[in-house]
Amino acid sequence: MSLHVGEIAYTNTLPFFFELDRSSLEQHGICITQNVPANINHMLASGELQAAAISSFSYGKNEKDYVVLPDLCVASAGMVHSLLLFSKVPINKLEGESVALTTSSETTVHLLKIVLKRFYQVTPCYKQEKPDLANMLTSHTAALLIGDDAIRERHADAPYVYDLGQLWYEWTGLPMTYALFAVRKDALESKVEEINMLHQSLRKSYLRTAADGYRQISRYLERKGMASLSFWDMYFEALLHQPTSKTEQGLLYYFQLCYEEGFLEREVPTLSKWRPTTSVIKYKQ
Ligand SMILES: C=C(O[C@@H]1C=C(C(=O)O)C=C[C@H]1O)C(=O)O
Secondary structure: OOEEEEEEOOHHHHHHHOOOOHHHHHHOOEEEEEEOHHHHHHHHHHOOOOEEEEEHHHHHHOOOOEEEEEEEEEEEOOOOOOEEEEEOOOHHHOOOOEEEEEOOOOHHHHHHHHHHHHHOOOOOEEEEEOOOHHHHHHHOOEEEEEHHHHHHOOOOOOOEEEEHHHHHHHHHOOOEEEEEEEEEHHHOOOOHHHHHHHHHHHHHHHHHHHHOOOHHHHHHHHHHOOOOHHHHHHHHHHEEOOOOHHHHHHHHHHHHHHHHOOOOOOOOOOOOEOOOOOOOOOOOO
16 A cells, blocks of 8 residues: 655755655655645645645644654745745735735745734735736736745846745744645554655655755756756755754744634644654665
């Protein structure tokens, strides 16, 4: 029986996947599917996947069914460079204006709503749209893009561009966690070896890419032509892929605000973490 795993098809999670030996994982029954966060979130919630990198918001929504894979996250303490609000007016003038939200996000759409309401006291009208900036700005005053869609448009000709990681940090002094890895509780018993293997492989990939200062990944991305080597250097330097007590504090505060705003039905006071078992791991990379 296989373990179906979801990979977020954005550069911010690449360090966990870049060094994976996918064919070896497949031989051990671990099959990886790529998609944008909103779709991966849905596939894990429906049981189509058993483990995945998901929007942190989606963990908050489904926490009774999930455990978090420890030591893996996508977070930043300040600018993140790929969660961008493009606006025709200053952020504090968005009251009653129309704001387009990318359909691919769950964490950042709620983060934006919190930042605008709690920190700037403005409540625009929100509408979900496909991540196409030109179209979004034709019929809306501002538009939120995430991930590689935001990176591609980072020099777009919008009068105001705001980085959501920076706004959250300025107001809270805390890091924000955008994505984490979750496993369905109903897969824990039957897939223990595969989960162990997956966890070790993701950690190993991250540690290898970080050990060379993200050099190999950055060169690979530069060759793909989306941005320069210096952009990728800056990008990976800003991202945190290893949780700390501070990133956890920031995430729990975000969940608290999501609950207070009615985005989450239940409070999420702690993260329930999967504990790696000590059973012999057959897999070697
Ligand atoms: C840092 C980012 O975080 C992403 C934002 C997500 C969201 O808003 O739901 C989900 C996964 C993350 O990969 C990014 O998109 O660049």
